[in-house]
Structures are given as C-alpha cells and as structure tokens.
Amino acid sequence: MTPAEMHPVLQMLHDLPLGTIIRNSSWLYTYFLCLHFLGFSLLFGGLMVVDLRVLGFAKRIPLDKCLAFLPWVIIGFCINAFTGLCFFCFQPFQLWANWAFKIKMILVALAGLNALFFTLVEDKKLHAYAAEGKSPDLGMKISALASLTIWVLVIVAGRLIVAFQGSSSLFGGSTDG
Amino acid sequence: MQFLEWLTAWPISTWIQESEWGFPVFLAFHSIGLAVVLGVLVMLDVRILGFAKSFPVSSFSKLMTWAWGGFIINAISGIILFAADASRLSVNWAFIMKMTCVVLGVITAWLMSRQLNFPAYTYATDAEADAMGEPVVTKSLRYLAIASLVIWTMAIVAGRLIAYINDSFALSGSAF
Numbered sequence: 001m002t003p004a005e006m007h008p009v010l011q012m013l014h015d016l017p018l019g020t021i022i023r024n025s026s027w028l029y030t031y032f033l034c035l036h037f038l039g040f041s042l043l044f045g046g047l048m049v050v051d052l053r054v055l056g057f058a059k060r061i062p063l064d065k066c067l068a069f070l071p072w073v074i075i076g077f078c079i080n081a082f083t084g085l086c087f088f089c090f091q092p093f094q095l096w097a098n099w100a101f102k103i104k105m106i107l108v109a110l111a112g113l114n115a116l117f118f119t120l121v122e123d124k125k126l127h128a129y130a131a132e133g134k135s136p137d138l139g140m141k142i143s144a145l146a147s148l149t150i151w152v153l154v155i156v157a158g159r160l161i162v163a164f165q166g167s168s169s170l171f172g173g174s175t176d177g
Numbered sequence: 178m179q180f181l182e183w184l185t186a187w188p189i190s191t192w193i194q195e196s197e198w199g200f201p202v203f204l205a206f207h208s209i210g211l212a213v214v215l216g217v218l219v220m221l222d223v224r225i226l227g228f229a230k231s232f233p234v235s236s237f238s239k240l241m242t243w244a245w246g247g248f249i250i251n252a253i254s255g256i257i258l259f260a261a262d263a264s265r266l267s268v269n270w271a272f273i274m275k276m277t278c279v280v281l282g283v284i285t286a287w288l289m290s291r292q293l294n295f296p297a298y299t300y301a302t303d304a305e306a307d308a309m310g311e312p313v314v315t316k317s318l319r320y321l322a323i324a325s326l327v328i329w330t331m332a333i334v335a336g337r338l339i340a341y342i343n344d345s346f347a348l349s350g351s352a353f
Binding site for chain 1: 197200201204205208209211212213215216217219220223228229230231232233236239240243303306330333334337338341
C-alpha cells in the first residue's frame with residue numbers, strides 16, 4: 001500500500017455510497033460517462049457561444065442575448081460535478097495518483113475563477129455595452145479567450161486521465177481498493 | 178478485407194497503434210469536436226422546444242456553421258481512429274450503431290436547418306436578414322428537435338460502448 005492509499009479522506013470518499021453504487025453495477029460507470037459527455041456538451045456549447053461572441057464572431061447575435069443559455073451551462077456543470085464526484089468516489093486512489101486528473105481539476109478551478117471574475121466584473125459591463133451597442137472591451141475578451149482555452153484543455157486532460165491510468169484497458173480498472 | 182488492411186497500414190494508423198500518445202490525441206480532437214457539434218445542436222433543440230426564448234432562432238444559422246466545423250473535425254479524427262483499428266471496428270455492432278445514429282443525426286440537423294431557412298440567413302446581409310424576420314417554429318420542427326436529442330444521445334452511448342465490445346455482435350461483459 002502506498003501512502004496515498006492510506007489517506008483517510010480518500011478512504012472516506014471511497015466508502016461513500018456514490019462510489020459503492022458504481023462499484024456494484026457493471027453498467028452504471030459507462031452510462032455516467034455518457035452523461036458526463038452530455039453535460040460537457042451543454043457546458044461547452046453555451047460557453048462557446050458567449051465566448052466567441054465576446055471575441056467578435058457572429059456579431060449579428062445581440063451581445064446580451066448570448067447569456068440566454070447560461071442556465072443550461074449551469075445544468076451541464078451540475079451534471080458533470082455529480083457524475084465526476086461519483087467517478088472520484090469509484091476510484092479515488094487511482095485518480096489521486098493520476099497527473100492528468102490533477103491537471104484537469106486545477107483547470108476546472110481556473111475556469112471557475114474566470115467565470116466568477118466574468119460574472120462579478122464583466123457581466124454588468126456586458127449588459128451596459130449591449131444596451132449602447134458597443135463592442136466588448138479587452139478585459140472581457142481576455143476572459144472569454146481564457147474560458148475557451150481552459151475548457152478545451154479540460155477536455156484534453158480528461159482524455160489523458162483514461163490514457164495514462166496505468167492500465168492497458170480503456171475501462172480504467174474496474175477493481176479498486 | 179484488403180481495404181481494411183490498407184487503412185490499418187497507413188502511417189498515421191501505425192503511429193496510433195504503436196505510440197502512447199496517438200490514440201489519446203485523436204480522441205481529444207474527437208471530444209472537442211463532439212462538444213462543439215452537440216453543444217450547438219442541443220442548444221438549437223432546446224430553443225426549438227421553447228426554452229431560452231430570448232435567444233433569436235435566426236442566430237443559430239451562424240452557430241450551425243460552427244457545428245459543421247466541429248463535425249468536420251470529428252469526421253477527420255473519426256476516419257483516422259477507424260483506420261487505426263479498422264478490422265475490429267468494421268464488425269463492432271456499437272460502431273455500426275453509432276455510424277447509423279450519426280447519419281440520422283446529420284439528416285435531422287440538415288432538415289432542421291432547411292426548415293428554419295438557415296442557408297438564406299447565412300448568405301443574407303444584415304439588412305436582408307432583418308427584413309426576413311425570425312423563422313416560424315412549427316410542430317414538425319419540434320418533433321425533429323426531440324428526434325435530434327434522442328439520436329445524438331444514442332450516438333454518444335453507442336460511441337462509449339465501442340470501447341467495451343471486442344467481438345462482433347457479442348458483449349465483452351464488463352459494460353453490462
């Protein structure tokens with residue numbers, strides 16, 4: 001047993017019902033992964049439209065109208081936070097030891113901070129600019145570019161988790177702990 | 178089959194088979210393309226079904242061109258991923274199901290675009306598009322939107338199952 005495997009917090013998460021239901025089912029993991037993809041599509045699609053519009057594409061779309069899909073982005077995020085938590089509880093020791101997983105979590109946190117910044121600082125400006133018919137300023141554009149870049153990297157890191165899990169199987173090891 | 182062997186012998190196919198990075202790199206492209214295609218199509222579907230009403234439907238004409246861009250990324254990465262593992266995939270029922278869903282999904286998206294008059298909006302100047310107004314959301318469009326959601330969900334599920342099915346028309350067991 002490596003020191004990471006003896007970590008009490010990881011052990012606690014491992015023993016939560018969220019992990020156990022996946023461990024006890026032969027198909028739930030697969031279908032949660034499908035949900036994770038759907039959640040991501042909701043999240044990424046909605047954000048991509050806001051980000052690209054702020055960056056100056058599709059100028060015919062009214063700037064503030066792009067935000068209409070943000071509730072769907074949040075639904076997508078919630079689906080993925082839940083299924084993601086289940087995946088972590090399913091095999092916390094493997095994931096904690098996986099560098100791609102750590103990079104992905106750091107990127108998601110960065111994206112969250114960026115979204116918070118956009119909501120707190122840029123959102124009011126965006127509505128004001130939309131009302132005046134002005135183009136987004138540099139701060140907004142940097143935030144939008146950061147959002148797009150980070151989420152693309154999140155997808156890449158997510159794929160690498162599976163690829164570098166230390167298992168030759170794509171399933172990523174169904175035996176845990 | 179000779180054709181499948183020829184695909185599997187492509188330099189890019191052997192790179193995917195032999196290197197540690199080839200497979201994840203193309204899968205990453207495939208996932209990014211998926212997020213773009215489905216991101217836009219799911220938004221269009223929920224908008225047609227009556228959500229996010231403040232977003233103008235005509236604006237989707239522009240977004241659909243992005244979705245087709247995502248589709249091209251996925252067609253190219255998909256062909257390369259297929260080439261690398263052609264003989265297994267050509268008899269893999271999940272793969273065949275996924276391809277069926279993708280074809281149906283593309284037809285649905287094309288029908289919706291046509292009914293919503295998107296090509297006209299795409300080529301119109303701003304003044305012309307303003308004069309055209311917003312497309313009418315008909316009942317048949319709502320059915321197509323529901324079909325689109327179902328078909329693409331099935332495509333994702335079938336796509337995941339490809340990895341778990343190793344021989345033709347049989348399950349490897351671990352997925353079920």
